[in-house]
Amino acid sequence: MGATIWFLIAQLxxxxxxxxxxxxxxxxxxxxxxxSKRDLTVERGFYRLIGVDFHSEQSWPAYLRSVLAFxxxxxxxxxxxxxxxxxxxxxxxxxxxxxxxAFNTAISFVTNTNWQSYSPDLTLGYTVxxxxxxxxxxxxxxxxxxxxxxxxxxxAYRSSGTIGNFWVDLTRGTLRLLLPxxxxxxxxxxxxxxxxxxxxxxxxxxxTGGSAIxxxxxxxxxxxxxxxxxxxxxxxxxxxxxxxxxxxAWTNLFEVLLMLLIPFSLPRTFGRMVGDKRQGIAIxxxxxxxxxxxxxxMTWAETTGSGTAPHLAGAAMEGKEVRFGIIxxxxxxxxxxxxxxxxxxxxxxxxxxxxxxxxxxxxxLGEIAPGGVGAGMYGILIIAIIAVFIAGLMVGRTxxxxxxxxxxxxxxxxxxxxxxxPTLVLVGTALSFAIPGIREEVxxxxxxxxxxxxxxxxxxxxxxxxxxxxxAFAGLTANTPWMNAALGVxxxxxxFLPILFVLAxxxxxxxxxxxxxxxxxxxxxxPQFVGLLLATIVIVSALTYFPVLALGPLAEGLR
Amino acid sequence: xxxxxxxxxxxxxxxxxxxxxIVYPLAVTGVGQLALPAQANGSLIRVxxxxxxxxxxxxxxxxxxxxxxxxxFQSRPSAAGAGYDGGAxxxxxxxxxxxxxxxxxxxxxxxxxxxxxxxxxxxxxxTASGSGLDPHISPAYARLQAAGVAEARGLSAADVSDLVxxxxxxxxxxxxxxxxxxxxxxxxxxxxxx
Numbered sequence: 001m002g003a004t005i006w007f008l009i010a011q012l013x014x015x016x017x018x019x020x021x022x023x024x025x026x027x028x029x030x031x032x033x034x035x036s037k038r039d040l041t042v043e044r045g046f047y048r049l050i051g052v053d054f055h056s057e058q059s060w061p062a063y064l065r066s067v068l069a070f071x072x073x074x075x076x077x078x079x080x081x082x083x084x085x086x087x088x089x090x091x092x093x094x095x096x097x098x099x100x101x102a103f104n105t106a107i108s109f110v111t112n113t114n115w116q117s118y119s120p121d122l123t124l125g126y127t128v129x130x131x132x133x134x135x136x137x138x139x140x141x142x143x144x145x146x147x148x149x150x151x152x153x154x155x156a157y158r159s160s161g162t163i164g165n166f167w168v169d170l171t172r173g174t175l176r177l178l179l180p181x182x183x184x185x186x187x188x189x190x191x192x193x194x195x196x197x198x199x200x201x202x203x204x205x206x207x208t209g210g211s212a213i214x215x216x217x218x219x220x221x222x223x224x225x226x227x228x229x230x231x232x233x234x235x236x237x238x239x240x241x242x243x244x245x246x247x248x249a250w251t252n253l254f255e256v257l258l259m260l261l262i263p264f265s266l267p268r269t270f271g272r273m274v275g276d277k278r279q280g281i282a283i284x285x286x287x288x289x290x291x292x293x294x295x296x297x298m299t300w301a302e303t304t305g306s307g308t309a310p311h312l313a314g315a316a317m318e319g320k321e322v323r324f325g326i327i328x329x330x331x332x333x334x335x336x337x338x339x340x341x342x343x344x345x346x347x348x349x350x351x352x353x354x355x356x357x358x359x360x361x362x363x364x365l366g367e368i369a370p371g372g373v374g375a376g377m378y379g380i381l382i383i384a385i386i387a388v389f390i391a392g393l394m395v396g397r398t399x400x401x402x403x404x405x406x407x408x409x410x411x412x413x414x415x416x417x418x419x420x421x422p423t424l425v426l427v428g429t430a431l432s433f434a435i436p437g438i439r440e441e442v443x444x445x446x447x448x449x450x451x452x453x454x455x456x457x458x459x460x461x462x463x464x465x466x467x468x469x470x471x472a473f474a475g476l477t478a479n480t481p482w483m484n485a486a487l488g489v490x491x492x493x494x495x496f497l498p499i500l501f502v503l504a505x506x507x508x509x510x511x512x513x514x515x516x517x518x519x520x521x522x523x524x525x526x527p528q529f530v531g532l533l534l535a536t537i538v539i540v541s542a543l544t545y546f547p548v549l550a551l552g553p554l555a556e557g558l559r
Numbered sequence: 560x561x562x563x564x565x566x567x568x569x570x571x572x573x574x575x576x577x578x579x580x581i582v583y584p585l586a587v588t589g590v591g592q593l594a595l596p597a598q599a600n601g602s603l604i605r606v607x608x609x610x611x612x613x614x615x616x617x618x619x620x621x622x623x624x625x626x627x628x629x630x631x632f633q634s635r636p637s638a639a640g641a642g643y644d645g646g647a648x649x650x651x652x653x654x655x656x657x658x659x660x661x662x663x664x665x666x667x668x669x670x671x672x673x674x675x676x677x678x679x680x681x682x683x684x685x686t687a688s689g690s691g692l693d694p695h696i697s698p699a700y701a702r703l704q705a706a707g708v709a710e711a712r713g714l715s716a717a718d719v720s721d722l723v724x725x726x727x728x729x730x731x732x733x734x735x736x737x738x739x740x741x742x743x744x745x746x747x748x749x750x751x752x753x
Contacts, residue, residue: 046571050571222584241688250731314685318686322739356654449653475654
């Protein structure tokens with residue numbers, strides 16, 4: 001056990017070192033991408049083809065309409081692709097998916113959730129995976145960053161009626177940021193052993209004379225953007241536990257870094273764009289603190305290995321790969337659930353009760369430590385607004401953040417944002433057990449593990465969907481009409497209601513002039529503010545979710 | 560106004576689909592197939608020119624009834640299909656208190672104790688992996704099996720034991736992951752031993 005701690009520290013130190021080195025150039029680059037006045041030739045051609053006036057910025061309702069129109073088209077296209085899969089090339093002879101599965105999957109990938117009610121090995125051919133899913137992996141990430149940048153602009157602009165141009169933000173984020181990074185990362189993954197072919201399933205004869213199947217597929221191109229865009233939808237059923245998605249311990253660390261890269265660099269971009277880098281450091285410090293505490297707790301739970309089965313086996317190795325070991329699994333599992341990626345390299349359903357509970361808690365924090373690409377950034381800025389408001393109440397001053405007043409309209413929007421996902425999680429879970437007919441189906445068809453753990457599976461599913469994470473207690477059979485529909489709605493509202501509130505906030509901040517800081521202004525770059533942010537996050541999440549956690553992982557794990 | 564946005568969205572989606580859904584994966588496939596064909600095609604292992612597996616995908620070394628064949632080193636238990644089904648990767652997803660998991664672990668303990676005469680069994684021998692295709696076992700599990708395999712093949716225990724030690728792969732960069740033994744590669748080397 002003593003050595004374990006050192007291996008954990010060494011891996012976390014590596015992650016920290018890489019992020020410390022990379023976040024400055026990457027954060028500055030992103031700031032340049034989203035503020036540059038220059039358009040590349042290929043971009044200008046693209047804007048002409050799609051009929052966009054790229055010189056003009058949009059008001060927040062126009063920006064929102066563009067986000068919604070683009071996402072709606074994405075959902076319809078992805079739905080259609082799945083429903084005509086049988087006539088598409090490279091479909092491996094697979095039939096179209098059912099209406100409710102196509103509905104769920106289309107929403108899932110457009111909302112950057114990548115919840116998978118199906119087993120990809122047996123359900124989706126190469127064309128749907130590439131032309132449908134991989135495209136959404138890019139553009140849903142691009143949408144997330146665009147919305148975050150729009151909010152940052154709102155804080156940075158003074159007396160402005162606009163917050164940027166969605167089409168320009170989407171195009172630049174995809175073309176200048178995600179595409180080059182994904183390409184390089186895909187090649188690195190191939191070096192490590194991730195496959196990239198169109199071979200289909202290969203039957204072979206083993207050395208014992210038996211037969212075995214070696215799967216094929218264009219995996220590396222998918223895997224790279226899946227991690228980088230904090231999407232998380234696996235090419236194979238078992239996601240990054242599959243040796244062809246994540247072959248070695250070093251590709252495991254590489255994939256962890258890909259998930260953290262953009263979310264931990266955006267605070268720098270934020271600091272740059274609002275003209276005070278210290279503001280970004282305070283945000284990043286808050287994220288990093290939560291991440292460290294979380295990864296330590298999950299690693300403690302898994303290496304301790306309490307629970308009947310882990311105790312009997314000698315360690316919590318059920319559902320974990322030997323090449324990653326327990327630490328490689330908890331670092332990946334924490335990163336994936338706290339960034340809203342939702343990829344897994346080990347089966348969270350088989351984690352110890354408290355270890356699996358930590359995965360739940362990570363999502364319940366609201367995906368802000370550091371959260372998904374873009375979504376984490378706007379999520380924590382909302383928390384910052386709440387924190388400033390609470391502090392303002394305590395000292396009896398009008399709260400302000402970065403020179404912008406937090407008035408009635410602003411705090412209402414921030415509160416609605418905070419209330420959206422918990423409502424979806426708790427109502428969705430409750431309805432699954434409350435509606436006669438549904439209840440029986442959930443209990444007998446969907447739930448896999450008996451007892452309290454079965455409840456946790458359903459709670460996990462709604463937490464994952466509403467927070468756009470996408471990981472699962474995968475024993476749950478979610479490919480039923482109720483689960484596909486309810487989780488689909490949770491993903492849709494969990495993505496676009498918060499975006500609505502964020503863009504409305506961006507609009508109202510942009511319209512304000514900047515109030516000069518005075519002696520009474522709460523400084524938002526000091527350790528004191530980091531502490532205030534942390535307290536706000538913990539109190540808000542704990543008050544919301546403690547009761548329901550007590551029914552699931554806590555009841556199972558604390559005895 | 561809304562109509563215009565929708566047309567813009569449709570055109571943007573189609574062009575982006577061509578770029579990100581077709582050109583990008585083809586470019587990665589091109590580089591992979593030209594520069595790194597061995598990895599891009601699945602790190603396949605050939606014996607006498609015939610493909611016998613992938614160094615990354617685990618296989619089972621059991622008889623038709625699922626019982627361990629004593630002349631081969633055994634992989635971990637697997638929940639992929641009937642066991643190591645490369646077309647249906649899966650973990651068991653059994654929770655820590657699931658009676659089925661508890662029973663499975665006890666059953667495996669009894670089987671290994673009967674075959675190898677020890678109750679000191681590493682956890683990876685008693686549990687199914689996440690993928691169901693784990694190509695590795697821990698060095699401890701390989702060592703545990705060495706004497707039995709040597710006996711079944713009529714080899715000296717020392718030779719097989721040395722082979723196991725030579726096949727242990729240390730942690731990546733000295734600190735990432737865990738030490739492993741690749742079961743397929745170990746068994747291929749074993750077959751060459753006699």
